Every structure is written in C-alpha cells, then in structure tokens.
Amino acid sequence: MHNEYFREVGIKSNVRGYFLDHLIKGEEGGTLVYHDFIVKVIPDAIISMDPFLSSLMGLFPFRSCLLIMEPLSCYNWHTDPTRGAGVNMLVSAEGDPCLFKGEALSGNADKITVLDYKPDTYYVLNTQNDHMVVNARSIPRLTFSLEFFKDRNNKILSYSEINQGIYEIESSLMVSSRTPEKLTSVRNQIC
Numbered sequence: 436m437h438n439e440y441f442r443e444v445g446i447k448s449n450v451r452g453y454f455l456d457h458l459i460k461g462e463e464g465g466t467l468v469y470h471d472f473i474v475k476v477i478p479d480a481i482i483s484m485d486p487f488l489s490s491l492m493g494l495f496p497f498r499s500c501l502l503i504m505e506p507l508s509c510y511n512w513h514t515d516p517t518r519g520a521g522v523n524m525l526v527s528a529e530g531d532p533c534l535f536k537g538e539a540l541s542g543n544a545d546k547i548t549v550l551d552y553k554p555d556t557y558y559v560l561n562t563q564n565d566h567m568v569v570n571a572r573s574i575p576r577l578t579f580s581l582e583f584f585k586d587r588n589n590k591i592l593s594y595s596e597i598n599q600g601i602y603e604i605e606s607s608l609m610v611s612s613r614t615p616e617k618l619t620s621v622r623n624q625i626c
C-alpha cells in the first residue's frame with residue numbers, strides 16, 4: 436500500500452523476533468530517553484543481519500532503536516522536528532495503529548488515515564504530516580524506528596527521496612532472491 440502518508444516496504448523483516456529476544460528480554464543494547472520515549476539502542480551488528488536494513492544503511496546511513504511506549508498512553512498530533520520521513524515496524528506481537536491527520540471536518544473533527552501494521556513489515560512514514568499514536572492497551576507498545584544521519588545535519592531527506600531509494604533496494608533484493616533453480620523452474624513452465 437502506498438499513499439501520501441505511508442508506504443509498505445516489499446521486503447519483510449527477519450529480525451523482529453531477535454529484537455524481542457535479545458533487546459527486550461535480554462540485556463543487549465543500552466536504554467535512554469529520546470523524544471519523550473524510552474528507547475533501546477540497536478547495535479549495528481543486528482542491522483547487518485537483515486537484508487533490507489543493511490541495504491538501507493548502505494544507501495542512507497542511520498542509527499536505530501526500539502521505542503517503548505507506556506501502556507495506556509498517547510503521543511499527540513505532531514510532525515517530526517528532525518527528520519523528513521521515517522522507517523518503522525511494529526515489534527510487539529500486536530499493537531495499535533499510527534494515525535495520520537487528514538482534512539478538517541467540523542469543530543474538532545478531522546478525517547484520518549490509519550496505518551495498521553502487518554507483522555514483520557517495514558513502513559516508510561511521511562512524518563511531515565501530522566500523526567499520532569494511542570496505545571490503548573495495558574502493555575507496552577514496541578516499535579522499531581530510525582533516524583538518518585543526513586537528517587541530523589539538517590539536510591532533511593524527503594519522503595519521496597527515501598521511497599525512491601527503497602524502490603531500488605526492493606528491485607535489487609528481489610532479483611537476488613531469484614535463485615538459478617527458481618529461474619529454471621519458471622523457464623520450464625513458460626516453454
């Protein structure tokens with residue numbers, strides 16, 4: 436799915452379970468407070484285990500973390516002050532969606548677009564549109580998130596620029612995943 440607010444990345448994650456086992460249940464990674472969240476910093480060694488993230492790191496270097504959102508809390512409408520767009524994934528087994536504010540209706544009412552995270556799936560988020568998260572559950576909500584180094588130097592990477600780079604990563608990884616055996620099988624079906 437692709438709209439002006441978010442896009443689903445076509446390459447699935449293979450490190451979500453590792454995040455849970457080694458960063459949340461284990462002792463790996465430091466904890467700090469960042470933009471009103473408690474976060475667990477993700478070591479680069481874990482990033483290198485995931486084909487999509489390691490490719491993204493090569494194109495747009497970043498640092499990443501797990502955001503730990505308190506039970507029964509909300510992060511109000513905002514645009515991100517230090518990044519043009521983000522790449523997120525829900526790490527919890529289940530969790531509430533991210534909401535993007537649309538056109539105003541009447542009074543305090545607005546239209547919304549809902550990003551309901553699929554399992555093991557990365558999304559590019561246009562964080563220059565107003566967005567918010569409500570964790571209406573009585574357990575912490577865990578998400579993977581990142582910050583591009585280029586953004587930190589005030590050279591804001593745009594949603595479209597990041598998407599263009601990710602299109603190229605998807606094409607490259609999808610081609611490399613077609614093994615010679617699979618190609619032979621496809622060729623035999625065509626002939």
Ligand SMILES: [Fe+2]
Pocket residue numbers: 513514515562566
């Ligand atoms: Fe945000």
